[in-house]
Amino acid sequence: MSASDTTGSSSIFPYQLVATDLDGTLLGAGETVSPRTREALAAATAAGAAHLVVTGRPVSLTRPVLHDLGYRGLAVCGQGAQVYDAAEHRLLTSVTLDRQLAGIALAKIEAEVGPLLLAASRDGLDGEVLVGPGYRFHEGPVAHQPIRDAADLWSAPLNKVYLQHPTLGDEELAEAARQAAGGLVGVTMAGQGIVELLPLGLSKATGLSLAARRLGVKAKDTIAFGDMPNDLPMFAWAAHGVAMANAHDELKAVADEVTLSNEEDGIAVVLERLLR
Numbered sequence: 177m178s179a180s181d182t183t184g185s186s187s188i189f190p191y192q193l194v195a196t197d198l199d200g201t202l203l204g205a206g207e208t209v210s211p212r213t214r215e216a217l218a219a220a221t222a223a224g225a226a227h228l229v230v231t232g233r234p235v236s237l238t239r240p241v242l243h244d245l246g247y248r249g250l251a252v253c254g255q256g257a258q259v260y261d262a263a264e265h266r267l268l269t270s271v272t273l274d275r276q277l278a279g280i281a282l283a284k285i286e287a288e289v290g291p292l293l294l295a296a297s298r299d300g301l302d303g304e305v306l307v308g309p310g311y312r313f314h315e316g317p318v319a320h321q322p323i324r325d326a327a328d329l330w331s332a333p334l335n336k337v338y339l340q341h342p343t344l345g346d347e348e349l350a351e352a353a354r355q356a357a358g359g360l361v362g363v364t365m366a367g368q369g370i371v372e373l374l375p376l377g378l379s380k381a382t383g384l385s386l387a388a389r390r391l392g393v394k395a396k397d398t399i400a401f402g403d404m405p406n407d408l409p410m411f412a413w414a415a416h417g418v419a420m421a422n423a424h425d426e427l428k429a430v431a432d433e434v435t436l437s438n439e440e441d442g443i444a445v446v447l448e449r450l451l452r
Contacts, residue, residue, distance in 0.1 A: 188223055188451065189220055189223035189224060189225050189450060189451055190450060191220075191225055191397055191398060191399045191415070191416070191450070192224065192225055192226065192393045192394075192397035192398070193225060193226050193228055193388060193391065193393040193397055193398040193399070194217065194220050194221075194225050194226070194227045194228065194398075194399055194401075194447070195228045195229075195230045195252075195384055195398055195399070195400040195401070195410060195414060196217075196227065196228070196229060196230065196400075196401045196402075196443060197230060197231060197232075197380075197401060197402040197403060197404070197407055197410075198229060198231040198233060198238070198241060199231070199232075199233070199367055199403075200367065200403035200404065200420060200422060200423070200438055201401050201402055201403045201407075201420055201438050201442075201443070202229070202401070202438065202443060203241065203438065204438055204439050205439065207240075207241060207244075208244070209244075209245060210441055210444070212441045212444045213441050213443050213444040214245075215444070216441075216443065216444035216447040216448055216451075217443070217444075217447065219447065219448075219451055220447050220450075220451065223451060226249065226391050226393065227247075227249070228249065228250060228251070228252065228384070228387055228388070228391070229241075229242065229247065229251040229252065229253075230251075230252040230256075230380050230383065230384050230387075230400070230410060231251070231252070231253055232254070232255045232364075232366040232367070232370075232372070232380070232404075232406050233253055233254070234253055234254045234257075234258065234297045234303055234305070234335055234336075235251075235253045235254065235258050235260045235267065235300075235301055235303070236297075236300075236301065236302055236303050236304070236305070237305065238251060238253045238260070239262075239301075242262050247262050248262055248263040249261075249262060249263065250262070250268070250387045250390060250391065251387075252380065252383035252384055252386075252387050253383075254270075254271075254297065254335040254336065254383075255335075255336060255364065255366065255372065255374055255378060255379065255380060255383075255406060256271075256378050256379050256380045256381065256382040256383030256384065256409075257270060257271040257272070257335045257336070257374070257375070257378055257383065258270050258271075258335065258383065259383055259386050259387050259390075260301075265301070266301070267300075267301060268386075268390070269383070269386060270299055270300075270335070271335070271375050271378055271382075272299050272333045272334060272335060272375070273333075273334045273335060273336060273337065273361070273373065273374065273375050274375065275330050275333075275334060277360050277361060277376075278334070278337055278360075278361060278373055279330065280357075280360060281353075281356075281357035281360040281361045281373060282294075282337070282357075282373070284356040284357045284360070285339070285352065285353045285356045285357055287356070288352055288355070288356045289341060289344060289349070289352050289356075290341075290342075291342075292339050292340065292341055293308060293309070293310040293311040293312070293339070293340040293341065293342070294308040294311060294326055294329060294337060294338065294339065294340075295307045295308055295311045295313065295320075295329075295337070295338040296329045296334050296336065296337045296338065297334060297335045297336050297338070298332050298333065298334055298335070299332070299333040299334060299335050300333075303335065304320070304321045305320040305321065306320070306321050306323050306328065306329055307320050307321065307322050307323065308323055308326045308329065309323075309324065309326070310340075310342075311338065311340055312340060312369055335374075336372045336373060336374050337372065337373040338370060338371065338372055338373075339353065339371045339372070339373065340369060340371070346365050346368065346369065346370070346371055347365070349371050350363055350364070350365045350371045350405075353371065353373070357373075359376075360376065361373045361374060361375070361376055362374035362375060362376050362377065362378055362379065364379070364405060364406040365404060365405045365406060365424075366404055366405075366406040367404055372406075379406075379409035379410075380406060380407060380409050380410040381409035381410050381412060381413040382409075384398075384400075384410055384413055384414075385413060395413050395414055395415060396415045397415065398413070398414040398415055398416075399414060399415065399416045399417075399418065399446075399450075400413075400414035400416070400417050400418065401417075401418045401419075401420070401435075401442075401443050401446075402417070402418075402419065402420070402423065402427060403419065403420045403422055403423040403424065403427065403438065404423070404424050404427060405424055405426045405427060407419075407427055408426070408427060408430065411427065411430055411431060411432075412430075416432045416433075417430065417431045417432050418431060418432065418433050418434070418435050418442075418443075418446055419431035419433075419434045419435070420434070420435060420436070420437050420438050420442045421434060421435065421436050421437040421440070421442060422437040422438060422439075433446070
């Protein structure tokens, strides 16, 4: 199920590109992809489509999943900041967050809501995820680096900064951040407890469009699967957006269709129907 260059030949499959988010979309329990979904993606690629992973995770947190899948194509990581060539193990593009602007943005947000809990993703193939005091990091197979002083977050180039608040929910925090600093940085909600500050104007659609251009595929030939508000730009770019049953209501509201959940092989259900 590796991504590959499309041939442009006619196929029974109506799309040339299948773009899938990872968490809550392609991945099920234990960060695994079910045999049924693997088979459906393999059938779609055999029919002439390319499979493209488009995730909010930085490359360092995406690579273990790609390795397990035997994925050898391009992947869009870091909320669109990074286009990664899995076969050659190299970054084709990487956009970093202006640390001075991010610091100003954080000051403006904290002036409105009070002290924040912070983490950050460093740039690069092996960029560490730095976790500040009190930040509730989602445990996984990739190690993270605890830091005692939030000032250490700014010591090297970053792709993004993660925000949490002691009492505000994700939606409230994201909205407060947009109101306070939306002219300086991008703000998105990528999952439960994951509100992110990004370079202004960056989104999954940014990286998706760059990767698609390299594959010779247009938006009109793309179907996208996702589950969170950070997938909204990807849905706006692609010809057809499919939200998972477990998706955030904001994404479901704009989706072209809603499939079963990630735990119920929702991607496979749609691909199998399109392949028939």
